[in-house]
Amino acid sequence: MTSARSEWLDTALSYPQTSMTVWAPSMSAMYGDRAAVVDGDRVLSYRELDEKSAQFAGALSAAGVVEHDVVLMHLGNCADFHVAYYGALRVGAAVTLVNPLQPQPGLRRQIEETGAVAAVTQSQQFDTLLGASADTAIRLIAVVSDDSVEAGAVDTMQFDTVQFDELLARHSTEFEPAQVSGDDVAHIAYTGGTTGISKGVRVLHRNVVGNVTQMCGWRAGYQTVVNDGLVSLEKIEGLDIAGVVPGEGATIVVSPLFHAHALINTSFLLACGLTQVLAGRFDPARMLELIETHHASYITGSPAMWHALATHPDVATRDLSTVRVVSSGAAPIDHVTLEALGVAFPNATIAEGYGLTEGTCVVTAMPLVRGLGYRIGSVGLPVFDTQIEIRPQGDTTATVGPNERGELWIRGPQVTDGYLGHPEITAEQYVDGWLATGDIAYRDDDGYLFIADRAKDMLIYKGYNVYPRELEEILVTHPSVSTAAVVGRDVGATGQEPVAFVVPLAGADVDEDELMAYVAERVLPYKKIRDVVVLDALPTSAAGKILKTDLRAQLA
Numbered sequence: 001m002t003s004a005r006s007e008w009l010d011t012a013l014s015y016p017q018t019s020m021t022v023w024a025p026s027m028s029a030m031y032g033d034r035a036a037v038v039d040g041d042r043v044l045s046y047r048e049l050d051e052k053s054a055q056f057a058g059a060l061s062a063a064g065v066v067e068h069d070v071v072l073m074h075l076g077n078c079a080d081f082h083v084a085y086y087g088a089l090r091v092g093a094a095v096t097l098v099n100p101l102q103p104q105p106g107l108r109r110q111i112e113e114t115g116a117v118a119a120v121t122q123s124q125q126f127d128t129l130l131g132a133s134a135d136t137a138i139r140l141i142a143v144v145s146d147d148s149v150e151a152g153a154v155d156t157m158q159f160d161t162v163q164f165d166e167l168l169a170r171h172s173t174e175f176e177p178a179q180v181s182g183d184d185v186a187h188i189a190y191t192g193g194t195t196g197i198s199k200g201v202r203v204l205h206r207n208v209v210g211n212v213t214q215m216c217g218w219r220a221g222y223q224t225v226v227n228d229g230l231v232s233l234e235k236i237e238g239l240d241i242a243g244v245v246p247g248e249g250a251t252i253v254v255s256p257l258f259h260a261h262a263l264i265n266t267s268f269l270l271a272c273g274l275t276q277v278l279a280g281r282f283d284p285a286r287m288l289e290l291i292e293t294h295h296a297s298y299i300t301g302s303p304a305m306w307h308a309l310a311t312h313p314d315v316a317t318r319d320l321s322t323v324r325v326v327s328s329g330a331a332p333i334d335h336v337t338l339e340a341l342g343v344a345f346p347n348a349t350i351a352e353g354y355g356l357t358e359g360t361c362v363v364t365a366m367p368l369v370r371g372l373g374y375r376i377g378s379v380g381l382p383v384f385d386t387q388i389e390i391r392p393q394g395d396t397t398a399t400v401g402p403n404e405r406g407e408l409w410i411r412g413p414q415v416t417d418g419y420l421g422h423p424e425i426t427a428e429q430y431v432d433g434w435l436a437t438g439d440i441a442y443r444d445d446d447g448y449l450f451i452a453d454r455a456k457d458m459l460i461y462k463g464y465n466v467y468p469r470e471l472e473e474i475l476v477t478h479p480s481v482s483t484a485a486v487v488g489r490d491v492g493a494t495g496q497e498p499v500a501f502v503v504p505l506a507g508a509d510v511d512e513d514e515l516m517a518y519v520a521e522r523v524l525p526y527k528k529i530r531d532v533v534v535l536d537a538l539p540t541s542a543a544g545k546i547l548k549t550d551l552r553a554q555l556a
Helices: 003-010 020-031 046-062 079-090 104-114 123-133 164-169 205-220 260-271 284-293 303-310 335-344 423-429 468-475 512-520 548-555
Strands: 035-039 042-045 070-074 094-097 118-122 140-144 160-163 185-190 200-204 222-227 230-235 250-253 275-278 298-301 325-328 349-355 362-365 387-391 406-411 434-443 449-454 459-461 464-466 481-490 496-504 531-534
Touching: 020 046, 020 079, 020 205, 020 230, 020 260, 035 046, 035 079, 042 046, 042 079, 046 079, 046 140, 046 164, 070 079, 070 104, 079 094, 079 118, 079 164, 094 104, 104 123, 104 200, 118 123, 123 140, 140 164, 160 164, 185 205, 185 260, 200 205, 205 222, 205 260, 205 362, 250 260, 250 284, 250 298, 260 275, 260 298, 284 303, 298 303, 303 325, 303 335, 303 481, 325 335, 335 349, 387 434, 423 434, 449 468, 459 496, 468 481, 468 496, 468 512, 481 548, 496 512, 496 548, 512 531
Parallel strands: 035 275, 070 094, 070 118, 094 185, 118 140, 140 160, 250 275, 298 325, 325 349, 496 531
Antiparallel strands: 035 042, 185 200, 222 230, 349 362, 387 406, 406 434, 434 449, 459 464, 481 496
């Protein structure tokens, strides 16, 4: 253990007794007229974000929205997402986030489960929201649109439907933040649903403030503090971090803001004064252009995105020297992509991390402190004030030793309050302050964490445990394979045999038999790939996670 690592792990933070209701005015006080959000030609300063969020809070209050009500965020990435998000929190409401492409039945289920009373949407998905909201508790729908809006054939007596900017214009640019406690719900965040039915997670204000505080310390070396009711930053002495410099640089936002990974990163980076440049639909050439144009210093995304970006030919012609941190989350990153990123961004630290909705967002991350070496394949160390244990599957009373696999359990200020409407599942996964993540992991001798697989993704073949992640790492080293995913196919009493879904590199042909032989040469016999399916693209969620449920359904 190096002294730098000891000093890093010995650091403990204090967590301000405040809520996310004060976030917008706090950021305005720190950064004023600095650009907060760039959305195409639209630029929103920190002061304007504060003022517009106050207007939206006033609009919600006038509509009868009070503390502990729920506001539905039915938006893609846009500047008004930030306005609505911080405005809803400011009035004391909880926000529930939803993919705007969610079909009407799933959208209605979320509205009913959360009891949402107001919603913000966009014109392109307005009709879907109207249909899903009929005969629910929703009474106000604000539509981000350049045109006035009408409720059409839906009973207009139920809804007050209004264009978002028109709604803001009716209200003052000042609004006193509501008085809610850290134990009140800030988000009802739905899980990705990659292994089953999506569930609403109760994320408390203290969880969000806590996780943002952890990231400000971990990525920038600053502590959040409260002065006169507002949050500000203070330098943590003794940490030499090659990361975010508050009040400088920008980040390019591609990941959907309705997902915890992007949302918590946004609040952390805005708290540090980085300009959020919204990139729209991911296009590697466009993103590389934005990085160069806006002198981006911090970029975050998923492995599928990084693979496309790092291997794009424009990498050789763009000036990417301003990038200091490349942060990867949402899913494990393969080492081939990791190495390509190092070449594409020579001045950046590649910082893989791990998190989950039930842990607000970030649980572990690669440190940015100088003097620590990178651990290939590791998702780093537990962020400040976070404990992790690796416990044998099926036995919550014991822990395993270094380099032994088991289920990952976590405890810290970011561990959320459980599942909405699922007390039995909550009791199973949230035990004495600890959260069972459902992920198979191990720690090396120095405490660095490695994610082996999802517990639900692990296969048992002839009595042996087979971890798809290990096989996927091998598959992507083949010269004809771009990306890969492995799932199990039922074979009766034998268990499940591994089947690979692969996407070829551009211009390459995959020989299925040769590829199976390639893997077989590198694994124990019971781990061999038994079949290969070639696809044009792997199915992924909006957050970049591979939808293995879809692949299993294809096998079935």
